Amino acid sequence: MNFSILTLGSASALPVKGRNPSAHILDIGEQLFLLDCGEGTQMQMQKFRVKISKISKIFITHLHGDHYFGLSGLLSSFHLYRRTDKIELYGPPILRDILDLQFKASNTNLSFELDFIPIEENYIGKIFEDKNIIVETFPLQHRIPTHAYVFRQKNIKRNINKDFVEAENPPFEAIRSIKNGKDFISESGKLFKNEDITYVRKDLSSFAYCTDTIFDPSIVPHLEGVNTIYHEATFGNDNEEHAKEKHHSTAQQAAKIAKMSNAKQLIIGHYSSRYDDLNVLLSEAKEVFENTKLAIEGQWIDEFY
């Protein structure tokens, strides 16, 4: 299982030129996570055939409308589809009040449990962990409280050396226990230490979602070991000053963050409506960080090692 990222919306504040407000799907295998939910996200999901029943967690970075105005509609649709599986929703505390007020106004009693996990301003740390993944968050510097989210696949099991398996042909139960870290004793009584017959996987997926933010190298330590970074790139070099004023980044600044973080892959998005040709932004980023990709509505980008 590797992470894959589907872009549902690559626009910044104004939805224009066929570009929708921010929303991305992170496919971690058995579940889908939704990262931001701008207006029209549920229609984009229909268009790109996302199975909305597989969405288990939603992460909202901040409460500028282009990052969450589609959330109430999506939750309402879950309700109309009579969803019963819980949804975990992560976001700024006031989001709970907004949703409560909207559902009170529509007299809606959701068919499913909406487990809201408030992310307090300036909170840094782990917000979720199970046997497969860890999710962390840290604050970004934007005009209102904003958080990045980091998703790391966990190294839960060791892989067994092929040579050992072929030579010793261990039974199925032994394979399970070896993967869980146990030693192995062969029928002839020979001891095989676990570290000698297994190795640690090097292809664990990790992904960070950083939007919206001013260029801020102080976030680099939080991105340690992250393979793929999504970083907003609202502007090009031509608007570097404007980006700073608006607490946004340029494509090249996004690339600098990826380079400083030793990432393997950068995805840029959240493009200002003033850019018709996104290759301008892509080129500027590639000057600094070669393996940069454009977030484009409907396109999947796979984890990269």
Next chain:
Amino acid sequence: MNFSILTLGSASALPVKGRNPSAHILDIGEQLFLLDCGEGTQMQMQKFRVKISKISKIFITHLHGDHYFGLSGLLSSFHLYRRTDKIELYGPPILRDILDLQFKASNTNLSFELDFIPIEENYIGKIFEDKNIIVETFPLQHRIPTHAYVFRQKNIKRNINKDFVEAENPPFEAIRSIKNGKDFISESGKLFKNEDITYVRKDLSSFAYCTDTIFDPSIVPHLEGVNTIYHEATFGNDNEEHAKEKHHSTAQQAAKIAKMSNAKQLIIGHYSSRYDDLNVLLSEAKEVFENTKLAIEGQWIDEFY
């Protein structure tokens, strides 16, 4: 100037099959009114090239999400486009609280005046009048407080008989005063009574927007003299009982309201996602009221006399 209605969204609760949630543009000539504003309305406006700067008033029928979840996004876009012209917004009182909370969360101080006119539950009466039009409202029977809106072009001036103009050739100032109801005295001293040389226009536009509602003949008196009625038609005859349970109407019930109201034209919309072929609904309505038209995204329907 005649009224024209553009459908931006014809779906009921779930946006599917390329059908968007409720939103219509009423073009009254110099201004556009927006009737409901479901999620994605601003994208639909871009798609169908509606000049959003011409929108002066917005009317929200009720606070089920499919009728207003696009409103905050549209108002945010007005702000980002640096609109300065006032917007009048009519809707249930709690809508003000929802918008206030959202704009507080995004730290947005709108660039234009948002004049909110709360429509109290069960209020019946005139809510706007200028020299050209009157807007009235009355409650509909739905699951939460809901209002219909009626737009009537005013008969502000009398038209002068062509025969009289040709025979007497009155000066320009006299034409103005005759149109405003004054008598006319010719150069030869002959008195022409106003009622003998003018007539009342019979082609005044009027439009009523009735959604969402159970079949309710008690609304007919409020629709007196209305030429074109939009009435929700969520279901077909096959779901008449279900319509009643959900406080919605069938297409044929919408047609009955149009017939009882002596309307000239009926527009049906707000279709349930279960109907692929809308001609089923159209046929059932036409059995009762021949001049029925389907609301279809992107299609304009002109006033009909």
